[in-house]
Amino acid sequence: MNRTTRRLADGREILYFDADGSTAAHDAEDTRDLPPVSTRSQLRHDALLGEWVVVAAHRQTRTFLPPADQCPLCPSRPGRPSEVPDSDYQVVVFENRFPSLATGVDTDVPPTAPGAPFAELRPGFGRCEVVLFTSDHDQHFAGLGRDRARLVVDVWAERTAELSAIDGVEQVFCFENSGEEIGVTLSHPHGQIYAYPFVTPRVERVLASVRRHRETTGGDLFAEVVEAERTGPRVVAANDSWVAFVPAAARWPYEVQLFPTRRVPDLPALDDAQRDDLAAIYLDVLGRFAHRFDTPMPYIASWNQAPVREGREDWWLHLQLFSLRRAPGKLKYLAGSESGMGAFITDTNPEDVAEQLRAVVVP
Structure with missing residues (x-):
């Protein structure tokens, strides 16, 4: 480059x-x-x-x-x-x-x-x-x-x-x-x-959950989530280095998380093979978002990287990709419960969403 x-x-x-x-x-x-x-x-x-x-x-x-x-x-x-x-x-x-x-x-x-x-x-x-x-x-x-x-x-x-x-x-x-x-x-x-x-705030909350899980169970929450989702019903796409899945407690009508299968804290830590595989799977999932309905879904792609100093040894790089589109011509608005209390109520079933995205044929 x-x-x-x-x-x-x-x-x-x-x-x-x-x-x-x-x-x-x-x-x-x-x-x-x-x-x-x-x-x-x-x-x-x-x-x-x-x-x-x-x-x-x-x-x-x-x-x-x-x-x-x-x-x-x-x-x-x-x-x-x-x-x-x-x-x-x-x-x-x-x-x-x-x-x-x-x-x-x-x-x-x-x-x-x-x-x-x-x-x-x-x-x-x-x-x-x-x-x-x-x-x-x-x-x-x-x-x-x-x-x-x-x-x-x-x-x-x-x-x-x-x-x-x-x-x-x-x-x-x-x-x-x-x-x-x-x-x-x-x-x-x-x-x-x-x-x-x-x-x-999001990164602080995730780190707190990871540390709490380790203190109470001795386990690695990130590793356990990734391992479980890799073989679960919500996988949308996968390759040698990455897995893309709908999270079990998805907040958004269409939401996919992309995780490398080997832990890295941030994007600079990805090796060449991981970067190649990321480009491939990201384009795959974006293509499914673009062709799920008759018009491309609006979306936010949000890279969750480790903080510069604290918590790097606990973090696992991942991408949140999500859309407000819940059906053709319909958006999910963040109203009273979501905006006022931060308590999300989802309009779609995560397992159904994963199945729908897997079925999308990308030209």
């Missing part, structure tokens, strides 16, 4: 990634007249839940559903400069123009929120990156092909390793939102990477 580093007009970093053998120079200049990026994020601690909330009010003016001919993620063309100065690219990563977290954030914040002595405040330190999977605006991840998907896997791993090395970063999260129903504001095929200055 070849990497080329450049700067955009406002000073943000842009990285071009090309498969080995590429001779692209990526030397086009960003000709736009851009104001400096202004980031006023802060972290506020919810004392009752014990969780951090990112307050990023400056993001209200971010780009929202532009027409295809004004997409800021397509390559630049004469008279229409974009976020990518070059006229073509394979995979590109750049710092978000409207970041929730940033390394250059204002550090002058009071210790607590106004009138709330228990709501600790911290600067919104971190980094938010955008990952462009292809220059083709009308493409989607399921149609990238195995070579491009493998390049994206390598980019995720490279960025995870580099962001994890930033002092103050505690967790790196790679993800993709796909479909307007999910809340996507730019339709070009892309994902994002967040480098958090804290360990996220």
